[in-house]
Amino acid sequence: xxxxxxxxxxxxxxxxxxxxxxxxxxxxxHLGVSTGFGNFCSYVSKLPFFHKGDYAQPNNWRLWFxxxxxxxxxxxxLTSPGEMALSFSLGAMYDQVLPQALWAKGLxxxxxxxxxxxxARLAGGCTSGHAIAGLALLHWPSLVAAAGFFxxxxxxxQLLFKFF
Amino acid sequence: MKKYIFILFGILFGFxxxxxxxxxxxxxxxxxxxxxxxxxxxxxxxxxxxxxxVAILKNLQVRSVLDGQPLSFAGKPYTKSLIVxxxxxxxxxGFAAACPxxxxxxxxxxxxxxxFTIIGIVLGTYLFGRxxxxxxxx
Numbered sequence: 696x697x698x699x700x701x702x703x704x705x706x707x708x709x710x711x712x713x714x715x716x717x718x719x720x721x722x723x724x725h726l727g728v729s730t731g732f733g734n735f736c737s738y739v740s741k742l743p744f745f746h747k748g749d750y751a752q753p754n755n756w757r758l759w760f761x762x763x764x765x766x767x768x769x770x771x772x773l774t775s776p777g778e779m780a781l782s783f784s785l786g787a788m789y790d791q792v793l794p795q796a797l798w799a800k801g802l803x804x805x806x807x808x809x810x811x812x813x814x815a816r817l818a819g820g821c822t823s824g825h826a827i828a829g830l831a832l833l834h835w836p837s838l839v840a841a842a843g844f845f846x847x848x849x850x851x852x853q854l855l856f857k858f859f
Numbered sequence: 860m861k862k863y864i865f866i867l868f869g870i871l872f873g874f875x876x877x878x879x880x881x882x883x884x885x886x887x888x889x890x891x892x893x894x895x896x897x898x899x900x901x902x903x904x905x906x907x908x909x910x911x912x913v914a915i916l917k918n919l920q921v922r923s924v925l926d927g928q929p930l931s932f933a934g935k936p937y938t939k940s941l942i943v944x945x946x947x948x949x950x951x952x953g954f955a956a957a958c959p960x961x962x963x964x965x966x967x968x969x970x971x972x973x974x975f976t977i978i979g980i981v982l983g984t985y986l987f988g989r990x991x992x993x994x995x996x997x
Binding site for chain 2 (some may be wrong): 696697699700701702703704705707708709710711712713714715716718719720721722723726728729731732733735736740742743744745754755756757758759760761762763764765766767768769770771772779780781782783784785786787788789800801802803804805806807808809810811812813814815816817818819820821822823824825826827828829830831832833834835836837839840841842843844845846847848849850851852853855856
């Protein structure tokens, strides 16, 4: 697995917060990622939901933003000292509790992904939109959502590591 | 044309997420087992910096650099499904050790498990769209 350089938490947070402000001041767009997954759906689905509102014009900034994200990951990996490696490993801790067989591990991640995608749309945003952009606006529904994210995460990981 | 610059913004944000540790699986386990709060500090610091910055931008009545429009400080609306949605999201966050942004960044780092997570996120978004399209003619 690729080992990337990790800054201390507060420096990382400073950079994330500064980035969110930079994007907002430059473009007037608040940070957000999960809505962009629906832009992708606009191209492969005829469902009315993906052709109105946020998705009336799917070739928008969100689409280009989520295309940039993996390239940012590639850049981060290439500028880290270790060799870049393609791997299905989830790191020491998760590999210990997740199934060894790739199909079973993949299925669990897929189900996790479905919960992330469905939950984000129900909540109206994800960690970026609610926990970073929303909290910066001191917007109370985002505080509720961020609390919900953490409660869900604690339940999932406690279950995973205590009972499997 | 403004939208194309977001590919650069995405690269920058993806790089920062990686350096912040948000693409390192172990930090998710350690966060929710209360062993190492790296990612909590990232979010808390980012939100604090954001609050200060938003207050300044509001005060200066800054216009957006790229299109000169006034900045909107409106947040996302509260809906009845927000709490249950955030809990479902959180469960997935913990199980898959990723969120929508970081899953994409992980893929770029060569962490291929994120492929399954990304397919799942698309599927979950699609399922929500199906529910939201009920009663319409396709």
